[in-house]
Amino acid sequence: MNSFQQVIHSDKPVLVDFFxxxxxxxxxxxxxxxxxKHALGDAVTIIKVDVDKNPQAASxxxxxxxxxxxxxxxGKVLWRQSGVVQANMLINVLKQHQTAAA
Structure with missing residues (x-):
């Protein structure tokens, strides 16, 4: 959980997929x-979190x-959505937050 906290406190957007x-x-x-990831490269971090293996992060x-x-x-939540989200929408959301001050 500690490394998760370190990752989400990055100054670049971090997209977490709880699955x-x-x-x-x-x-x-x-x-x-x-x-x-292909569209945005290193401008964004994408991580996947298995809710069955990491229930504390999910809760x-x-x-x-x-x-x-x-x-x-x-470390701040800027956007969240449940369900399947199309790539172009995710790219737009992440681009918005690349430059936005948190």
Whole structure:
């Protein structure tokens, strides 16, 4: 959990995908996250958190459904949405927060 806290306190946007291995829509997010990473490169950090293996992280951010995507910057939640989110929407959200002061 400590390293999770360190990652989300980055001064660049961090997209966290809270997922579960048994979740169908979560599997759909993997190629979408690849597209986002390819489009934005090192300007953003993307991590996946398995809610079954990390229940404390999921409960800390009131994740009740998977997939839940949360964008952090400097430890603050800037955006969150549950369900499958298309790559172009995620890219736009992350670009907005690249320059925004947190």
């Amino acid at each position: 579960a291995t048994w979740c169908g829509p979560c599997k759909m997010m993997s190629p979408i996250l690849e597209q986002v 800390a951010y009131q994740v009740q459904g998977v997939p839940t995507l949360i964008v952090f910057k400097n």
